[in-house]
Amino acid sequence: MPRTLLDIFPNPLIAVGIGITAVMTVLSVNTLFCIWFERKVSAWIQLRMGPMEVGFHGTMQTVADMVKLLGKQLVTPKGIDKPLYHLAPIVVFAPVVAAASLMPFSESVAITNTNIGLVLVFMFGGFASIGIFMGGWGSNNKYALLGAMRSVAQNISYEIPLILSSLSVVLLVGAMGREFAVDGGVIQANGMNLAHITGVQAQRGVWFLLLQPLAFIIFFIAVLAETNRAPFDIPEAESELIAGFHTEYSGMRFGLFFFAEFSNMFIGAMVATILFLGGWDGPVLPGPAWFFLKTYFLVFCMMWIRWTYPRLRFDQLMTFAWGILVPLSILNLLITAFLVKVF
Amino acid sequence: MNSGVLDTLQRGVEEETYYLNMGPQHPSMHGVLRLLLHMRGEMVLECEPIIGYAHRAHEKMAENRSYIQFLPNTSRIDYLSGMIYNIAFCQAIEKMAGIDVPERAEVIRVIVCELNRIQSHLLWFGTFLLDIGGITPFLYCFDDREEILGILDRVSGSRLTYSYGRFGGVTADIDDVFISQTRSFLDRLRGRLPMYEGLVTKNVIFRDRCKGVGVITVDQARAYGVTGPVLRASGVAYDVRKAEPYGVYDRYDFEIPTRTSGDCLARYEVRVAEMEQSCRIIEQALDALPEGAIEPAKMVKKVKSAAGEYYFAVESARGHFGMYIVSDGTDVASRIKLRTPSFSVMSAAPDVLKGTMIADVIAIVGSVDVVLPEIDR
Numbered sequence: 001m002p003r004t005l006l007d008i009f010p011n012p013l014i015a016v017g018i019g020i021t022a023v024m025t026v027l028s029v030n031t032l033f034c035i036w037f038e039r040k041v042s043a044w045i046q047l048r049m050g051p052m053e054v055g056f057h058g059t060m061q062t063v064a065d066m067v068k069l070l071g072k073q074l075v076t077p078k079g080i081d082k083p084l085y086h087l088a089p090i091v092v093f094a095p096v097v098a099a100a101s102l103m104p105f106s107e108s109v110a111i112t113n114t115n116i117g118l119v120l121v122f123m124f125g126g127f128a129s130i131g132i133f134m135g136g137w138g139s140n141n142k143y144a145l146l147g148a149m150r151s152v153a154q155n156i157s158y159e160i161p162l163i164l165s166s167l168s169v170v171l172l173v174g175a176m177g178r179e180f181a182v183d184g185g186v187i188q189a190n191g192m193n194l195a196h197i198t199g200v201q202a203q204r205g206v207w208f209l210l211l212q213p214l215a216f217i218i219f220f221i222a223v224l225a226e227t228n229r230a231p232f233d234i235p236e237a238e239s240e241l242i243a244g245f246h247t248e249y250s251g252m253r254f255g256l257f258f259f260a261e262f263s264n265m266f267i268g269a270m271v272a273t274i275l276f277l278g279g280w281d282g283p284v285l286p287g288p289a290w291f292f293l294k295t296y297f298l299v300f301c302m303m304w305i306r307w308t309y310p311r312l313r314f315d316q317l318m319t320f321a322w323g324i325l326v327p328l329s330i331l332n333l334l335i336t337a338f339l340v341k342v343f
Numbered sequence: 344m345n346s347g348v349l350d351t352l353q354r355g356v357e358e359e360t361y362y363l364n365m366g367p368q369h370p371s372m373h374g375v376l377r378l379l380l381h382m383r384g385e386m387v388l389e390c391e392p393i394i395g396y397a398h399r400a401h402e403k404m405a406e407n408r409s410y411i412q413f414l415p416n417t418s419r420i421d422y423l424s425g426m427i428y429n430i431a432f433c434q435a436i437e438k439m440a441g442i443d444v445p446e447r448a449e450v451i452r453v454i455v456c457e458l459n460r461i462q463s464h465l466l467w468f469g470t471f472l473l474d475i476g477g478i479t480p481f482l483y484c485f486d487d488r489e490e491i492l493g494i495l496d497r498v499s500g501s502r503l504t505y506s507y508g509r510f511g512g513v514t515a516d517i518d519d520v521f522i523s524q525t526r527s528f529l530d531r532l533r534g535r536l537p538m539y540e541g542l543v544t545k546n547v548i549f550r551d552r553c554k555g556v557g558v559i560t561v562d563q564a565r566a567y568g569v570t571g572p573v574l575r576a577s578g579v580a581y582d583v584r585k586a587e588p589y590g591v592y593d594r595y596d597f598e599i600p601t602r603t604s605g606d607c608l609a610r611y612e613v614r615v616a617e618m619e620q621s622c623r624i625i626e627q628a629l630d631a632l633p634e635g636a637i638e639p640a641k642m643v644k645k646v647k648s649a650a651g652e653y654y655f656a657v658e659s660a661r662g663h664f665g666m667y668i669v670s671d672g673t674d675v676a677s678r679i680k681l682r683t684p685s686f687s688v689m690s691a692a693p694d695v696l697k698g699t700m701i702a703d704v705i706a707i708v709g710s711v712d713v714v715l716p717e718i719d720r
Contacts, residue, residue, distance in 0.1 A: 046482040142363050146385070146701070230476060231548055239371040239474045240705050310548050311476025313702040314385055 001180050001187075002110035002195050019111045023101045031262040034299065035062045041303040072251035077140060080248070084138030089249070089256035092131030096263040099124035103270045104195035106280050106287040107202070117194035118170065121271055122163055125226060128264065129155035132235065135257070136245035147244030150314055151235035154225055157321040158232075162222035164329035165215040168336040169208050169275045173200050175340040194271075198279030207278040212336070216276040218329045220298070223268035225321070228261065230306035234314055269298035359383060363701075367396045371474045371705050374715035378692075378704065387704060390696040392689050397719040405679040410436055410646045411510070413676070418504040420681060421717035423466060424660040426459035426495065426505050433508035434589060435655035435666045440510070440648045446633040448512035449591045454525065454628045455495060455507060457621040461532070462491040463660035464614045464621075467712045471611065472543060474709035475552050475702075480543055487535060490528045494521065510646065512638030522629055529622050536619065544615070553607035557695055557707030560605060567691040571662020571684050573711050576613045577605035583658035595627045607710035614712070645674050661685050661712055681720055685713040 005015040036051065036059060043050030051058025076085075102117050104110040114120065129152050136148020170191035180187055180199055189196045201207050209216050225232040236244030246257045273279055273294040280287030282294075312320065363380040366372035375396035381389040401420055405413045417432040418425030430452050437444060469484035492502045498521055499507040499514065507513055543549055559569065564577045574581055582599045584592045600616030602609035650672040656665035662684030669678040688711045696704055 042478075046479050047486060048482065142361065149384075233476070234702075237476065237702070239476060240702050242370060307479050308542075309477065310472060310546065310552060311702075312548055313552055313700060315700065316551055 001199060002104050002106060002108055002113055004109075004113045005111050008109075019101055020097070022111065023097055027097065027100055027259070027263045027266070030266050031259050032062045032066065034262045034266065035065070035258075037296075037299070038303050041300065042307045045304070045307045066255070069255045070252055074251040074253060075248075077248045079140040081138035081140070084134040085248075088131050088135030088138060089253045089260075090131075091134055092128055092260045093256045093263075095124035095127035095131075096260050096267065099267050100263065100270075102194060103267070104198060104274065104279065105270075105291045107199075108287070110195060113193070113195050115190050115193045118166065118192045118197075121194070121267070122159065125162075125264075125267075126155070126159060128226075128260065131260075132245045135249065139245075139248035141248050143241045143243075144245050144247045147235045147237075147241045147247070151228065151245060153314075154228075154232065154235065154317060154321075157318055158222045158225035158325070161218050161321065161325035161329040162226060164326070164333050165212075165218040165222065166271075166275055168212055168215045168329075168333050169197060171333070171336050171340050172208060172211060173197050176200055176204065194274050198274050198281065201278040202281040205281075207276060207281070209276040209278075212276065212332070214328065214332050215336075216272070218325055218332070219275065220272060220301075221325065223272060224302060224305065225317070227264040227268050227302075229265065229302050231309040231311050232317060233306075233311060234317060237311055239311075265299060265302055266295065269295045269302070272298055360388060365704070371470075371709065372715075373470070373708065373713055375719075376689075376708070376713065376715050378696075378708075380696075380701075380704070382701070385700045385702075387696055387699050387701065390693050390704070392692050394689065394715070394718050397716040399716070399720065401720045402679055402681060405676050407675065409674040410676065411644075413679075414508070415504070415506045418506055419716070420683065420720055421659065421661070421664075421685075421714050422503050423463040423714055424459055424664075425503055426499075426507060427456045427657060427659045428664065429505055430456055430508040430513075431655065431657040431659070431664060432666060433510055434657070435653065435668060436510050436646055436648075438655050439653045439668060439670060440643075440646050442511045442643055443639060444511055445636045445638065446591075447516075447635045448637045450628050450632055451513050451517055451637065452508070452590055453592065453595070454517070454625050455498070455505075455513075457625045457628075458491050458495060458525070460660045461618050461621045462488050462495075464618050465491075467614060467660075468539070471706075471709040471712070472549075474705045475549065477543065477546075477549070480539065483535070483539070483542075487528075487532060490524075490531065494524050494528065497521065497524075509638055510643040512636070514638075516637045522632070525625060525629065529625060532618065532622060536615070539615070544611075550608065552702075552706055553611060553710070555604075556607045556703050557699065557710060558605045559691060559695055559711075563691055563694060564605070567694075568687040569662070569684075569691055570687065571658070571660075572613045572617060573610055573688055574662065575599060575601045576609035578603040581663075583656050583663055587656065589655070589657055592624075594631075595624045597621075597624050607706055610710045610712075648672065656682070659684060661714065661717070662688070683717045683720065685711075685715075686718045689713055689718055 005019050006012065009015040009018065040050045051061035054060040054064050099121050101111045102120055104113060132151045133148045136144040173189055173191040173196060180189065189200050228235050246254055249257060273291060277294045280291045282290035360381060360383045363382050364377065365380055366377035367375040377393040379391045379393055380387050401416050404416060414432060418429040420428050465484045465488040469481035472480040495505060496502045498517055499505040559573060559577050561577050561579060564574050570581065578601055580599045580601045585599055597620045600613050600620065602612055648670045650670055653668045653670065654665060656663055664684055665682035667680040668676055671677040695707060
């Protein structure tokens, strides 16, 4: 099982400092990379070149964009709810950093490792909709308000299939009754511990994708909706709501929303990798390489879907969640529970 | 115009409802359309289109300049079917003044007008998909459309506002390069249409978004004077090219695609089918292209007509486009009234948009394919 920063650095202040620095660095680099990657993927799908001017094949384009964004004036509209408006980008962004710190990306080292990792990830994921609603409500703009209302309804609806589909994995981990050797002795595999979930898959040599294909599909769709990615990007549906909840945000305030969106995508892909694709498990290459390869493959799939499909309508989105995904995930969970009990 | 929204505004806002100003600056209002929406949540209770943001007084301008001077204005009324409008004006003047047009010029006019129609439908295809959230087809369509613009640019000298027609003919002759480029474009488009079919028409999300949305019934369409693909999607096979053939359209064999459901999907299918029919017309025209002059032996410098009233209509990419010209016998029109198809379509909007959702508003406005400068004129 991975050693955490606290195991390595006994002083909590140093451990926290290193942890935050590491997570922020990874998230920033990821966002810069993902924006460039998304532009390149969309260009490839749309028979274009994408950014080509700044750096080799436009690799420095997002750095230039970020500098531009930092230098821009922060326009504050009239009639806003000041505390909500100013807090919203931070409330959206902070949980992302917290959630990212929970990811066990290798078998040797992790930033943290708790027995309630999965619960924490979903909890931090739920924060985002609060921040989005704050931003939409505080902006004093009807389009932003519409976007915020959509976002809250959507996030709450899709959290249910998201959690239900991951619970079937938790059940499997618990039922397999695997044990891990740690320095002090042996511990039982815990279904809520992200490192244990990966560890069980690595030990058994079977990814949960093969045992739970339906759960993976439901989980992936729900992640798309949770991260407001197309075809579920209705909170910011630019052809209807202009820019949705962040219509009135400019400069780096908008940048934080953007940062959070790409980081959420990254975290969603990481959780899917951990739960279903065996995390760091894989031959030849070192663990972290496998982990990030799988994660970025899922990120690529998200982009691929975004640039292929049109957007759903709001009521169709809700019908899809409550009429199809929730019953299916409950059914999947019941069947899993039944099989776990029988065998 | 429907004054429902304004009445309610004066009475004060009802509980739990609000007003949303969609446009004139809005990403999917196709220019400068402004919709004043009375909403409850995501539901539209009433809708009032407010137009006039692109008013350029084309009709008034026609009254203080000669017919020849007004010619460049005609391509600017509807920037997407500039060729059709431009040539329609020439044909109207020819009808009024009794000018003969050489065979070759007539056929060239058919070819460029149909290319223009395909170009307009391709742009509509892309922007409609953009409106309902599919970004990629937009770039594919523009890739195809670019070929047409190149072809027309080569022969007329501009990409959108052509002014290619002259009273009695066209300005420039087409050559072998034009013919081979057009033929290769037709092959290319026919190769691409099955791909659009797979990417868009068969897409479940697309069908869900369009099916049964924004139904315009035959009665509604007739009541508001809706024409063009929107009317044909409601089940009426009315096309000026067949109903009152002008130019040499009666020579060509083509069909009028119709659907009966009158929803966004029907309008989509009608337009895609029309692109194929336009390809057929262009092919027949290219096969039977006569040799000869492209303008009358003596250039028309001054239009001579008897005083009176003249009406001439063509099928533009958006429907029945008519010009009502009142002439007092001089070189300058006493009055020109332009009957533009988008205006009639837009007048049906309050009826059609009532009770839909905000996402449907975008889909419906996208599917009827209005061009705002053509409404405002």
